[in-house]
Amino acid sequence: MAATAPTPIPITTISELRQYHSQLVRLGLASHPAHARRLLAFLARDPARLPYAARLLAHHPDPRPALLNPLFASLPPRAAAALLSLMLSMPLQPDHFTFPRLLPAAPLALAAQLHALLLKLNFHSHTQTLNALLAAYLTGARPDLASRLFRTSSSSMLDVVSWTTVVGGLCRLGLVDDAREVFDGMPERNLVSWNSMISGYVKAGRYLDALEVFDQMRALGVEGNGYVAASAVVACTGASALARGREVHRWVEQSGIEMDNKLATAVVDMYCKCGCVDEACNVFDSLPTKGLTTWNCMIGGLAVHGRCNDALELFRRMEMAGVAPDDITLVNVLTACAHAGMVTEGRGYFRHFAESYGIEPKMEHYGCMVDLFGRAGQLDEASKVIDGMPMEPDIAVLGALFGACKIHGNVDLGEAIGWRVIELDPHNSGRYVLQANLLAGAGRWDDVTKVRQLMDERNVSKEAGCSVIEVDGEACEFRCGSLCHPQEEDIYAMAIDMVRRIRAEGYVPDTSEVFHDVAEEDKEESLLYHSEKLAIAFGLLRARPRETLRVTKNLRVCKDCHEATKYISLVFEREIVVRDRNRFHHFKDGTCSCKDYW
Incomplete structure (x- = not known):
């Protein structure tokens, strides 16, 4: 009858490990790979325990690399390096699966050492190892090393993962033109390749370039997925390209791509930010399930479109659906109140979120309250919010009060806040222009001239409309x-x-x-x-x-x-x-x- 393994217990000390190990030995299970790996994973985390790990490996009947390889991905980099050193001292040679497990989490210095080791052990021609090394160099922000390795590798070693790793890594580093050059030279592409290039352009703010690549993908008859669709929708949002956004949405529906939470949120956000809040509502209402981010997106969209009562009603629906709000929900709800001048309601929601959901107000929430009172002309209340904050107000909070002073013509308070804001944000031309407008409204042309002179001295140019x-x-x-x-x-x-x-x-x-x-x-x-x-x-x-x-x-x-x-x-x-x-x-x-x- 087969021995039954002892019930796994949390191992926090070497004493507990010894007890667990002794039970495994008595039951004849100490050499079982799963149990051996559990013991080694604990031992490898502390250099002082490595001698114990060495003895365990020395007495193992079949100490192969496969026993240790799964551990490398789960251990911290230093512990993984220590385990590799122990492995080499046995001697227990790595195999083709060792370095791909070890490299992804390796810091740059360790990746370089591993590169030297795999050259010595003649693993440099292994494709999976090469891909892991490329990823390590790009993660370590060394595109020069990654590019040199990529260029000097033979074409037989490079697969679609190699090319895509370089494209994605360069995009993450903001080197989208270099990434595009590699992308255009790819002998074959998969969906990850296409999405890496499209999303890379999106993150760089080059939305029209992203849509160009998306069009190229479609022209070649490549079937998309939710990730590609979401990236394309976000590109339409950034470019304020409503017609293209509608086209991409139709493509999603016709392609049968699943409208998951990420894609649904992107589509709702696109319609909201392109000015079609009714279409956003139609998409939102058609979703069988809605994640928190989608609720937040729709509430925020209604708020900035001036449909503040609808935004608050949707929040009540969200509560009735049992979806717990978060910090972003509170920002959107307070924004709705601020845009409609609903001061009493805003106060109530500010308390409600703290009392009912334990959401502690953050800087952005205090900023919303300052904006709420400021827009309504209650500048004293707005000032009290700033004075009562548990942290120093940032530029956004002070800027909200500054803007309110301009709207309501409070020159004395506005001028004082304005100079404070300018010193905190000296390169933002909008701060100077607002201060000049405030003073101009009071007919103080000499002071307006001083503001303009300060802009000239600091080489700050007014942002053109x-x-x-x-x-x-x-x-x-x-x-x-x-x-x-x-x-x-x-x-x-x-x-x-x-x-x-x-x-x-x-x-x-x-x-x-x-x-x-x-x-x-x-x-x-x-x-x-x-x-x-x-x-x-x-x-x-x-x-x-x-x-x-x-x-x-x-x-x-x-x-x-x-x-x-x-x-x-x-x-x-x-x-x-x-x-x-x-x-x-x-x-x-x-x-x-x-x-x-x-």
Whole structure:
């Protein structure tokens, strides 16, 4: 009758190990691979125990590399190296599976030593070992060593994993152009290869390049999977390419790719950030199961689109579904309250998350509360939040109060906070511009000049307004004050006519944020060439009748452009969606979804 192994017990001391080992010996099970590995794994973690491990191996009836190889991947690098040294001293020679297990977690110095050892033992021509060494060098941020090894290896040693390892590693290091060169030279590719290149471009912010590779993959008839689809959707989001996003979504549905939590969240996020919150809701509602990240994404999307009651109702649905919220949920809920001026509700949720879910407020949550009170004009309450924080406020928290002071014209508090913010973030031009606008609103032109001089001394340039509009699947970019476009004359003519027509309906240019001490006529002309007006003019020229115009701007929309766009939506009978730095504005029939509270 076969002996029964003793019940495994936690081994924390050498004394406990000796007891367990003695039971195995009595039962004749000490040489069983699983039990032997358990003993060796404990012993290898402490150099003082290695003599015991050596004796255990010396008395093992069949001490082969297969006994030790599985341990290398689970041990800390130093312990794994010590076990390898013990193995070599037996002598017990490594085999083809030793180095692939040992190299992935090895720090750079150890990887170099192992490289020398595998050359000495003549394992350098083994493909799996080569791939593991390439990964180790790239993980250790030595693309030069990885590239040299890759170039000097014979083609017979390199497989698709080798090429993909290099592509993925270079992308992770931000060397996407080098990665693309390797990718283009691949003799064969698998889905991991395609996704490595696409996701590499996405992480580098080169969304159009990512979509180009995705199109190349599809043109070759390669069937995708959820990872590739998610990367392509994120690229569409980053490029604000709604038409492409819809196309990728259709491809996912037609390909039968499973809409897992990651992909579902990416699709919902894409529709939210491309201005189609209703389509995001349709996708969200169609999901049979929803993960926390998908709930968070949808709640946050509704919040930044100004549908704050819907966002809070969705949070209540999330609670009823038994999904526990996290830090991000609280940020999204407080953002919804802040965008709608729901101060009482925001206070209640701030307490509710702490009391019901044990979520301790972090810096970003205090920032949301400052924003909540600040937008509502309760600057004293916002200041109290900052004074009561258990940590020093960061630039985002102070910036929220600074912005609120500008909105509500509190020059004294705003100026003091503004100089503090500028010193904390001296290279951010937006801080100087906000301070100058605040002082200009009070007619303090000499102080405005001082702000501009400080910008010059520090070589800080004002960030130019930039707006992107997608028409017929093509994204066109416009910059404030300058236009380089084949239809330049037509666009300017449309912008002038656009302003003329909305003036007839009651629009009056708001020059309060043009802080230069110049003639009113010049101020109004400068407003005409704001980037979002040029983008909308182009959209009116090119888009089909009644087609929704979608504009993405890099800065906060100014008061004049906000007012003008309301009139444009009425006069030209267009729905216009503008995504600025803070939120979405849906203009229709002369009104905005933000209700002029932004």
